[in-house]
Amino acid sequence: xxxxxxxxxxxxxxxxxxxxxxxxxxxxxxxxxxxxxxxxxxxxxxxxxxxxxxxxxxxxxxxxxxxxxxxxxxxxxxxxxxxxxxxxxxxxxxxxxxxxxxxxxxxxxxxxxxxxxxxxxxxxxxxxxxxxxxxxxxxxxxxxxxxxxxxxxxxxxxxxxxxxxxxxxxxxxxxxxxxxxxxxxxxxxxxxxxxxxxxxxxxxxxxxxxxxxxxxxxxxxxxxxxxxxxxxxxxxxxxxxxxxxxxxxxxxxxxxxxxxxxxxxxxxxxxxxxxxxxxxxxxxxxxxxxxxxxxxxxxxxxxxxxxxxxxxxxxxxxxxxxxxxxxxxxxxxxxxxxxxxxx
Amino acid sequence: xxxxxxxxxxxxxxxxxxxxxxxxxxxxxxxxxxxxxxxxxxxxxxxxxxxxxxxxxxxxxxxxxxxxxxxxxxxxxxxxxxxxxxxxxxxxxxxxxxxxxxxxxxxxxxxxxxxxxxxxxxxxxxxxxxxxxxxxxxxxxxxxxxxxxxxxxxxxxxxxxxxxxxxxxxxxxxxxxxxxxxxxxxxxxxxxxxxxxxxxxxxxxxxxxxxxxxxxxxxxxxxxxxxxxxxxxxxxxxxxxxxxxxxxxxxxxxxxxxxxxxxxxxxxxxxxxxxxxxxx
Numbered sequence: 001x002x003x004x005x006x007x008x009x010x011x012x013x014x015x016x017x018x019x020x021x022x023x024x025x026x027x028x029x030x031x032x033x034x035x036x037x038x039x040x041x042x043x044x045x046x047x048x049x050x051x052x053x054x055x056x057x058x059x060x061x062x063x064x065x066x067x068x069x070x071x072x073x074x075x076x077x078x079x080x081x082x083x084x085x086x087x088x089x090x091x092x093x094x095x096x097x098x099x100x101x102x103x104x105x106x107x108x109x110x111x112x113x114x115x116x117x118x119x120x121x122x123x124x125x126x127x128x129x130x131x132x133x134x135x136x137x138x139x140x141x142x143x144x145x146x147x148x149x150x151x152x153x154x155x156x157x158x159x160x161x162x163x164x165x166x167x168x169x170x171x172x173x174x175x176x177x178x179x180x181x182x183x184x185x186x187x188x189x190x191x192x193x194x195x196x197x198x199x200x201x202x203x204x205x206x207x208x209x210x211x212x213x214x215x216x217x218x219x220x221x222x223x224x225x226x227x228x229x230x231x232x233x234x235x236x237x238x239x240x241x242x243x244x245x246x247x248x249x250x251x252x253x254x255x256x257x258x259x260x261x262x263x264x265x266x267x268x269x270x271x272x273x274x275x276x277x278x279x280x281x282x283x284x285x286x287x288x289x290x291x292x293x294x295x296x297x298x299x300x301x302x303x304x305x306x307x308x309x310x311x312x313x314x315x316x317x318x319x320x321x322x323x324x325x326x327x328x329x330x331x332x333x334x335x336x337x338x339x340x341x342x343x
Numbered sequence: 344x345x346x347x348x349x350x351x352x353x354x355x356x357x358x359x360x361x362x363x364x365x366x367x368x369x370x371x372x373x374x375x376x377x378x379x380x381x382x383x384x385x386x387x388x389x390x391x392x393x394x395x396x397x398x399x400x401x402x403x404x405x406x407x408x409x410x411x412x413x414x415x416x417x418x419x420x421x422x423x424x425x426x427x428x429x430x431x432x433x434x435x436x437x438x439x440x441x442x443x444x445x446x447x448x449x450x451x452x453x454x455x456x457x458x459x460x461x462x463x464x465x466x467x468x469x470x471x472x473x474x475x476x477x478x479x480x481x482x483x484x485x486x487x488x489x490x491x492x493x494x495x496x497x498x499x500x501x502x503x504x505x506x507x508x509x510x511x512x513x514x515x516x517x518x519x520x521x522x523x524x525x526x527x528x529x530x531x532x533x534x535x536x537x538x539x540x541x542x543x544x545x546x547x548x549x550x551x552x553x554x555x556x557x558x559x560x561x562x563x564x565x566x567x568x569x570x571x572x573x574x575x576x577x578x579x580x581x582x583x584x585x586x587x588x589x590x591x592x593x594x595x596x597x598x599x600x601x602x603x604x605x606x607x608x609x610x611x612x613x614x615x616x617x618x619x620x621x622x623x
Binding site: 077099156 | 516521523527531536
């Protein structure tokens with residue numbers, strides 16, 4: 001187990017920067033998720049850590065050792081792929097034992113370690129099967145066991161759940177998280193799914209266009225994002241234009257709000273989550289419900305207000321269900337979060 | 344049920360048609376050829392007779408009695424085996440590069456590799472023959488082996504490259520991160536997974552080499568006498584003698600049939616053969 005430090009990592013493919021100036025420090029035993037839309041460079045960063053892609057500039061250090069120029073086989077990392085990447089010509093036990101064989105661990109000890117890690121992912125009964133005889137979820141658990149059996153310094157996972165169906169995805173997500181905690185292995189996890197990122201991570205790294213946008217604990221990034229990109233990529237949000245004056249924020253429809261932290265005077269942007277807004281029917285209210293989507297656990301409204309449109313989400317039977325065209329009063333949270341960016 | 348029945352019917356119809364076509368193009372000519380090889384020279388076989396006037400084994404006896412035949416078979420087996428092994432060894436790095444490594448002018452290299460398939464053997468044979476004569480390789484077994492390898496290499500590279508191309512990069516990367524260096528990745532991951540390509544490419548190379556005439560004749564004759572060269576001399580000289588030609592056909596066909604039977608009989612051979620030839 002070890003820490004991971006990336007400094008100034010850059011990589012071009014052709015004329016475009018796939019990754020540009022990435023600095024990141026992952027502490028020993030920490031779970032860090034690289035989150036971003038496809039093409040943002042998160043997989044390239046992971047591949048540079050694994051040694052599959054060589055950086056144009058910058059360094060990768062694992063456990064204090066600069067591994068930038070080492071080939072993958074000398075870095076002691078475990079890699080789990082979206083495609084599972086199990087060896088089709090080997091059994092489950094053969095796949096899991098591959099890394100041990102490469103390290104010269106043989107016989108009794110190798111068999112014991114394979115058995116132990118298969119037990120960990122609850123696949124002991126399938127040790128003699130071939131990958132094609134397993135379901136997607138089972139294959140990915142084998143891949144996880146294969147990556148863990150060699151006790152890697154860093155466990156790397158590249159969209160490990162993206163090929164699985166929704167239910168299995170949640171279940172395996174929890175298993176991966178529990179396993180990572182239990183083994184206290186340093187983990188770098190790549191995904192484009194913000195829920196998955198928040199569920200798995202100690203810290204989330206939001207990436208866009210090959211750069212790191214923002215790094216933080218899931219709750220901080222969700223509730224107090226600095227960047228508009230973060231606010232919009234992590235869940236849904238309303239970006240509302242306000243005017244700040246002596247610490248008070250005024251919306252276009254005249255509601256006065258309090259800022260969580262000091263905001264300089266002038267126009268500003270606040271991010272308000274749909275679930276933090278309450279709407280109440282009121283014939284004299286400023287808003288009108290333009291669109292209603294009943295989603296089962298929650299109801300989503302699009303509310304038109306002077307100069308803007310808000311997305312509002314209510315849940316539970318007590319919140320009621322209002323028809324399109326209803327005039328409503330809108331209650332924003334008492335304290336709102338202003339973004340760093342200005343309009 | 345009705346739909347299933349109709350589909351079953353059309354499937355039976357289709358397979359009957361395919362088997363009929365196979366019989367017409369393969370089995371009927373073979374049967375006719377076999378009859379020709381047994382025609383009694385005293386009665387002959389003339390139109391409009393559907394069957395020969397009399398049967399005799401005299402053509403077979405004459406061909407098989409030739410003392411040089413056994414020597415020719417052994418020379419051919421030796422040359423074909425070496426050619427196949429040589430093609431396999433040379434093809435691996437080339438095929439890997441074509442399949443997995445990005446480099447400049449890849450298309451041009453591909454064309455260059457495949458060129459011997461397109462250029463007639465006679466042209467290659469004459470060109471190489473002159474060169475080999477100067478190098479002292481003419482009329483020698485190594486010379487024949489080299490010139491035949493020119494012909495088999497494109498087949499081998501093409502088929503093995505397709506097999507390697509089908510191996511996902513993720514598998515290779517997984518093996519690397521698990522501690523395998525390039526050589527062990529080649530031996531433990533790429534080779535076993537490219538095995539179907541090797542089986543198919545190997546069989547095709549062997550058969551191509553075994554049946555090769557023009558290049559072998561130009562470079563090797565009259566010192567190196569492979570089975571093919573001996574049999575060609577047996578065809579009749581000025582004009583083809585049908586019964587002799589028929590015997591030659593069957594003698595040349597034997598190793599091909601044996602090789603393909605062997606290919607399907609090998610462990611995983613049948614699937615490998617089909618997969619390596621490109622799934623139909």
